[in-house]
Amino acid sequence: MNTTFSDDKPLFLQIKQRIEDQIVNGQLTAHDQIPSTTKMVQFYTINHITISKGVNLLVDEGILYKKRGVGMFVAEGAKQQLLKVRQDSFAANYLLPMLKEAKKLGLSDEELTKMFIKIREGYRDEL
Template sequence: MTFDENKPIFLQVKEQIEDQIVNDQLKEHEQIPSTTQLVQLYKINHLTISKGINLLVENGIIYKKRGVGMFVAENAKDQLLKERKETFLDQYMRPMLEEAEKLGISREELISMMKGSEEL
């Protein structure tokens, strides 16, 4: 994995694990790779991996079983999809609708534009 220098690496590790959950590569109650395995995989500091993992634990996406490992929490995928849809709405849809309104583009025109972009 190549890292984006404009974003903290621990967040990128967190997002990589989230992507695996959203894409069904990791399923509910399935064990995720250990911190040591992730250190070897990404070739980064143990504390960086731990920081990303701890965010997932705090957000209820994964849970730890002492002495056993870390596992994907129940409903983690649904929670992540909900959060990502809200983020998509805030970061992309609302600004797009505001700009369309400034330009006098109707919702019907926007829908037509989106349908036409499927060919791209």
């Protein structure tokens, strides 16, 4: 696991995203316990409040649930919920701008499909 962080967004959001990534990638599944806040503080060497803030956002979103005195666990359906949010974000942030540009360039759906397939085949080893 990577212990370095970027400067482009707050640490608590990066902690949140790392836990989300573990759920999406299947490293954490429904009802798995996530590492304790204390363990994450020791691992990442960042403030307890920062870790808690990221984890609590996931609780608020229904991705994690608390068992009092035991810890935090991945909620049932968390992976599907995260995938849906990420797919919607992908469509809005990448596909929609691409389609708008394709329209400006006069590209047909068939031309876009051919371009996509050609590029995907060229980068297959990197995907």
